[in-house]
Amino acid sequence: MASEAATAQSNPVKRPPPKKKKERILGLPPDRLSDDHIWTRRDFFSLTGWAMFLGSLSVGGIGFLRFMFPRVLFEPDPTFKAGFPNEYPPGTVSEKYIPSQRVWIANLPEEGGLVAISAICTHLGCTPRWLASEEKYKCPCHGSGFTKEGINFEGPAPRPLERWKIGLAEDGQILIDKSKKYLSEKGEWGKPGSYLPV
Amino acid sequence: MILGNVWLHLHPPKMRRHAVRIKFTWCMGGITFLLFLVTLVTGVVLMFYYRPTGEYAYYDLKYLMHDVPFGAVVRNMHRWAAHSMVITVMLHMFRVFMTGSYKPPREFNWVVGILLITFTLLLSFTGYLLPWDQLAIWAITVASNMARATPLLGHEGPFAAQLGIGSRYDARSIMLAGTIVAPATLLRFYVLHCIVIPIAAAMLMILHFWRIRKDGGISGPL
Numbered sequence: 001m002a003s004e005a006a007t008a009q010s011n012p013v014k015r016p017p018p019k020k021k022k023e024r025i026l027g028l029p030p031d032r033l034s035d036d037h038i039w040t041r042r043d044f045f046s047l048t049g050w051a052m053f054l055g056s057l058s059v060g061g062i063g064f065l066r067f068m069f070p071r072v073l074f075e076p077d078p079t080f081k082a083g084f085p086n087e088y089p090p091g092t093v094s095e096k097y098i099p100s101q102r103v104w105i106a107n108l109p110e111e112g113g114l115v116a117i118s119a120i121c122t123h124l125g126c127t128p129r130w131l132a133s134e135e136k137y138k139c140p141c142h143g144s145g146f147t148k149e150g151i152n153f154e155g156p157a158p159r160p161l162e163r164w165k166i167g168l169a170e171d172g173q174i175l176i177d178k179s180k181k182y183l184s185e186k187g188e189w190g191k192p193g194s195y196l197p198v
Numbered sequence: 199m200i201l202g203n204v205w206l207h208l209h210p211p212k213m214r215r216h217a218v219r220i221k222f223t224w225c226m227g228g229i230t231f232l233l234f235l236v237t238l239v240t241g242v243v244l245m246f247y248y249r250p251t252g253e254y255a256y257y258d259l260k261y262l263m264h265d266v267p268f269g270a271v272v273r274n275m276h277r278w279a280a281h282s283m284v285i286t287v288m289l290h291m292f293r294v295f296m297t298g299s300y301k302p303p304r305e306f307n308w309v310v311g312i313l314l315i316t317f318t319l320l321l322s323f324t325g326y327l328l329p330w331d332q333l334a335i336w337a338i339t340v341a342s343n344m345a346r347a348t349p350l351l352g353h354e355g356p357f358a359a360q361l362g363i364g365s366r367y368d369a370r371s372i373m374l375a376g377t378i379v380a381p382a383t384l385l386r387f388y389v390l391h392c393i394v395i396p397i398a399a400a401m402l403m404i405l406h407f408w409r410i411r412k413d414g415g416i417s418g419p420l
Contacts, residue, residue, distance in 0.1 A: 065372075068372050068375070069366075069371065070376075070382070073376040073377065073380075073382075074381070074382065075378055075380055179364075179365055179366075
């Protein structure tokens with residue numbers, strides 16, 4: 001109404017005051033709103049119905065999500081015992097658990113003690129071999145080479161070898177947990193659990 | 199009742215002549231649907247012999263391939279139709295894009311099509327595990343390892359440490375029903391492959407075909 005002032009002067013006809021525009025409340029159109037109530041009875045019941053419907057749907061959905069995570073897994077135990085720490089002299093890399101667990105157990109004094117190195121090449125997942133004479137892990141698939149600590153120094157491997165969690169069981173044996181990784185590129189080597197002081 | 203029936207109104211009442219020219223449509227949408235029907239029928243036939251358990255799956259496959267009359271034919275029809283469907287669905291998408299058929303008023307149907315190509319690929323992914331041979335197990339192992347890096351939901355992804363998400367409860371473990379590809383994974387993929395995804399895809403296809411009609415039939419020449 002841009003010309004309201006002009007028309008009021010030239011045309012002195014009384015006009016009804018413009019109706020106050022009612023605001024929409026909760027997305028309900030103004031004509032569904034009465035002056036003394038926010039909602040009509042019908043609005044209240046329909047909103048309640050939708051709330052109950054969506055509420056039960058989300059409870060069911062959350063329940064289904066939980067249902068999809070079983071409490072017991074029929075899988076090999078990710079933890080295993082690997083003998084006593086004194087079986088691994090300083091500076092050695094043991095291949096004892098390569099066939100059964102794909103893990104080297106290396107005693108590296110400069111790394112703080114025993115580490116459990118995953119024998120999964122970080123390039124494409126082949127199993128490297130420990131070449132004791134050359135003091136390196138060498139992957140037969142594409143020639144990736146890793147130092148005794150597991151640092152990649154030749155071939156296509158993009159990252160150092162991963163380490164598993166290592167600790168002691170109650171009976172004093174080494175306990176290795178293959179559900180927890182320690183990655184060099186994340187600065188996790190040297191964290192408690194990534195090595196076992198000897 | 200009759201007027202409101204989606205089954206009787208999937209097809210438009212009239213077609214423009216240019217729109218059914220092979221040169222324009224390549225018939226890729228229709229061929230894709232035909233291949234879907236082939237995989238559907240042969241898949242149901244295969245279900246009469248296949249048991250999705252670690253003990254039986256691979257041997258049921260051998261049985262189908264060597265001892266069941268026409269078993270090898272049915273299985274190979276299923277395989278090839280499935281592989282071809284992935285190709286034709288991509289060609290269909292390419293044709294729709296090149297003819298500008300994704301533009302308004304058809305933009306909603308393009309989105310439905312995006313969902314359909316997603317479900318097509320998910321059907322391929324879940325079906326790939328069912329032979330339960332080395333190729334299948336390791337392919338799903340490698341592919342599912344990608345889910346580790348899902349933001350917020352994967353245990354090796356961004357924000358996983360802050361949220362305290364471990365390998366037992368994340369995007370990958372809900373897919374695999376555990377932390378490795380195991381018989382539980384096979385059963386889960388089987389249910390998804392045979393029931394959940396086909397029903398979802400079929401419902402979206404009905405919507406897809408109905409929208410063609412609603413949006414004024416197959417698009418005209420540019």
